Amino acid sequence: MWSNLPFDLLAKIFSFLSPDSLARARSACRRWHTCAKSYLLTSSWPQHQQPWFLALPTRNRGQCCYAHNPVTGNWHMLSLDFFPVPVRPVASIGSLILLRSTNSTILQLAICNPFTREFRQLPALNITRTNPAVGIVLLESGQHGNSLCFMIYVAGGMSDAPRGGATYESTLEMYDSRDGTWQIVGPMPTEFAVRVTVWTPNDSVYTDGVLYWMTSARAYSVMALEIGSNRWRELSVPLSDRLEFAALVRRNGRLTLVGGMLDGGDGCIWELEEGEKWVLIENVPVELGMRLTGGKSWGSTKCVGSDGAIWLYREIGSGMLVWRQAEGKGKWEWVWVEGCCFVRGKMVQNLIIKGVLLQPNLANSSCLNC
Structure with a gap:
């Protein structure tokens, strides 16, 4: 049959x-x-599927990563031995992962599909930069089948001065996957160039025409870039001086803030509403929060999110806490995911990881064949 x-x-x-x-x-x-x-x-497969959680060792040890299938609950090991250079993950772009090379302090980006083992280094930026902020804009209307359109924004960083030494680079540069080139799209205020270079990690969130980055130092704040007007501004963060960790994600199209209080206090989730007002929408269940942190601080907690799920995690072997949209129920639920300790009976070393959420795709990507 x-x-x-x-x-x-x-x-x-x-x-x-x-x-x-x-x-x-x-x-x-x-x-x-x-x-x-x-x-x-x-x-357009697999947009209807839940995203997979990929755990990539931050130091690329053993040249492999670990993928969690949200349907079966199984962990899989994926070899990364096809990487030609040492890399560190930045973020996901649809079914791809954006990476940065670690064999140089100068920013050099690449993209890969860990499931099809495709890898491509992006062209060098117009300006050599060290430690800039990186933001991703996925053009959803351009994603059909194996076509994925996106833009990468690089802001600030340190660059070599004409007479020696280094200086803060007060420009914004953009890569467009549709033509495969970098272009300088405008200046940026020097004070923001300093802030995003010194205090901003690579994680970014894009929604409603604005790119957001969370600063990495208490008291926390948010750097915002309006893409169309190239206007920069700073947003306050609720309880900024009392948060031990804070991260930005996107949930149902809205900018969402996940944070953990000092001294083992509550874990909280806020949503940015009109008028740039933060509204508390959820608290991490106390028992699950204690299980995640081991009853200690939130300090080493990390967070990654998509429109349909928010993951809180630590090391690869530790359990992970997920707040996700329950299928067919129209509501969100908290779920505990066991850490990856064994794959096919083989013990997995407990490593510090960077987590990304992506939709696995086995089709060849035009972005990787340019």
């Missing part, structure tokens, strides 16, 4: 498979391989 199914019906069945199951289906026979490949090239 299965060998006689029409391609369109077989493709419909494939649409319900998770990426790992689809990969196995592709290897079953020539007909299934051809159908799955054709389906991947012509569909």
Whole structure:
């Protein structure tokens, strides 16, 4: 029966498979391989699937990463031995990961698909920069099938002065995946160039035409860049002097702040509403918060989010706390995810990680074939 199914019906069945199951289906026979490949090239899969959590060691030890399948709850190990240079993850871009090279202090970016083992270094920036802020704008209207359109903004950083030494670079540079080039799109106030260089990590959130970065020092604040007007401004953070950790994510299209109080206090989630007013929308359940932190401080907690899920995590072997949209229920729920300690019976070393959320895709990406 299965060998006689029409391609369109077989493709419909494939649409319900998770990426790992689809990969196995592709290897079953020539007909299934051809159908799955054709389906991947012509569909918008897997946008309806829950994003996977990828844990990448911050020091690229062993050249591998670990992926959590939210459907089955299983952890998988993915080899990264196809990377030509040492790298550190920056963020996800749809089904791709943005990386930066670690063999130089000068910013050099690359993109990869860890599931298809494709890797491509992006062109060098127009200005050599050390430690700038990096922001990503995903052009959702341009994402169809294997076509992914995005822009990368690089702000500030240190650059070499004409007469020696180094100076803060007060310019904004942008990479457009549609033409594969960098261009300087305007100046930025010197005070913001200093702030994003010294105090801003790479994590960014884009929503409603604005890029946001959280400063990394107490008291926390938010740096905001309006893309269209190239206007910079600073936003306050609720309880900024009492937060031990703070991170920005996007939830249901809105800018969302996740923070943990000093001295083992509450974990809180705020949402930015009109008028740049922060509204408390959720508290981390006390028992789960204690389980995540071990009853200690929030200091080493990290956070990554997508429109449908927010992950709080620490090391690869520690449990992870997820606040996610419950399928078919129209509400959000808290879920505990066990850390990755074993993969196929082999013990996993407990490493410091950087987590990213992405939609696995087995189709070839045009962004990686330029």
